[in-house]
Amino acid sequence: MSIGNSPEDNRPSIGHTLQQARIAAGLTVDEISTSTRVRIPIVHAIEQDDFSRCGGDVYARGHIRTLARAVGVEPAPLIEQYDAERGGRPAPTPAAPLFEAERIRPERRRPNWTAAMVAAIVAVIGFVGFTMFGGGSGSQGKNSVASGPTTATKAPKPTPSKSAPPKPEPSDSAIAAVPKDKVTVKVSAVDDKSWISAKAHNGKLLFDGTLAKGESRTFTDGQQVDLILGNAGAIQLFVNGKDVQNDFQTGQVERLSYTKGDPEVG
The missing domain is CATH 2.60.60 (Lipoxygenase-1)
Incomplete structure (x- = not known):
């Protein structure tokens, strides 16, 4: 069946074209639904030029293409007719706004150098204090050793720390541990x-x-x-x-x- 030879105003509607082609092919709506996997209510609606049940232009074009091939009609002219009746196919998104959106993304947080410097200063002060007090104790210990017999002191045994139980490793997928019997x-x-x-x-x-x-x-x-x-x-x-x-x-x-x-x- 050809629909491109008549003037645009006189050509049949998309739904009428698909319906007549289906009838000419000797197919029922149930048979078309079974072969195309398009639900019966949607097939009836499309043949009445009602595309509201398709769920949007993307689904409507897909259904038109599927039904046209099933009844032996070239789908491209029907898709063009569908787009023309709705003001043309939507233009693709221009590249400029995508780059603009990329520019306005929040910058990554920079390292807090002030906090790092404060931590370093605190560490240096603690080390100096430890060295001063620890050094004095060491000097007194040396004098005691010189004036009396040398005695060996046992170092205190380190108290074993209780280690936290290992955390279970996360699974690769949120549904990896699915039940085997289902x-x-x-x-x-x-x-x-x-x-x-x-x-x-x-x-x-x-x-x-x-x-x-x-x-x-x-x-x-x-x-x-x-x-x-x-x-x-x-x-x-x-x-x-x-x-x-x-x-x-x-x-x-x-x-x-x-x-x-x-x-x-x-």
Whole structure:
């Protein structure tokens, strides 16, 4: 299907184009949702040109691209149409403000030379006083030795000091000591916000909502944890205490399942 040959004012809407292409391909909304991992309510909303349920422009572009490929439509013109209808794609952040922000960062605290000098002076005074009083005692001791027989004095035994018990070394990760008989999944939104859905092995919903940038959620189940990541490229995963490396892209929707033992993508 081509949408680039008609004038801009007369071309069909994004939702209408995707709906007609789906019908022409003989696919139902349920089948599209299963193959694209886009939830059924969101598919219905997009086909009605309602992008408010996508969670933002980044997610909306990702859903449009995913649905277009599923029904055999070139996604690039639809993305351009989406940006044009909303005033164009947001411009990237200019470099100048980043450098300005770097300049206004607070300077590192300089060493307190005054305090260091005072401490040095106190140490010198203490050493001089000790030398003066200790030297006098030493002189008297020498005179006593010259006038009488030499006697050996035993030095007092040092009193053993009680050493503090060694502190336990910190673990490599806050979730390194996860229970071995359960599966533990920690989800952190590192680069951007992301819509997250998590379920236990019996279908119980553990969480369904948006995880803001910098937020984390930890899910535990005795057998399995199922995840849906709406913006997988922004997510960092720790499964059973291990950092899961991935190549997810921004706006990409991923369905994952994890069980006990080494992390394995479902």
